[in-house]
Amino acid sequence: MVSDIQYGRLGSNVTLLCREALGRTSVEWRLNRSSVLPWQHRVTSDGHLVLVHADHAAEGNYSCHDDQGLLIQTTRLRLGYPPGLLSISCLVPNHSLVLCSWVESVKTHLPAQYHASYR
Structure with a gap:
């Protein structure tokens, strides 16, 4: 253990x-x-x-x-490796839906969490 x-x-x-x-x-x-x-x-x-x-x-x-x-x-x-910057792109097909995707600039090989917010 x-x-x-x-x-x-x-x-x-x-x-x-x-x-x-x-x-x-x-x-x-x-x-x-x-x-x-x-x-x-x-x-x-x-x-x-x-x-x-x-x-x-x-x-x-x-x-x-x-x-x-x-x-x-x-x-x-x-x-x-420590996480690097993310390349984020979002589409807003209508006022109630936001679709986002991202690509890591660095492959960390470690667990990583990213938090995002939308205003």
Whole structure:
């Protein structure tokens, strides 16, 4: 079971926190239950995992474990880009109907919500 979802920017360094790791001598990170992390990373002295230039291959379910292998915390990592401007076009076929459509300028790869109003 994943206890948290974290979002990060594709191509940047992403830090995953192991919040309960304070005071522990060592922390082991796993991705999708495997202790092999397939790209450049480092674990900080306080047990946080830093993924260097994270790409889509870095997405998944991360877990941090204590030096006895006991689970401390789980986090699901999703990577993408912040939303950009929308190109919006609307048609008003009559006074009671407004039909609008839009195209994103940036494919975020992340869940995004847009709110619109009409006056």
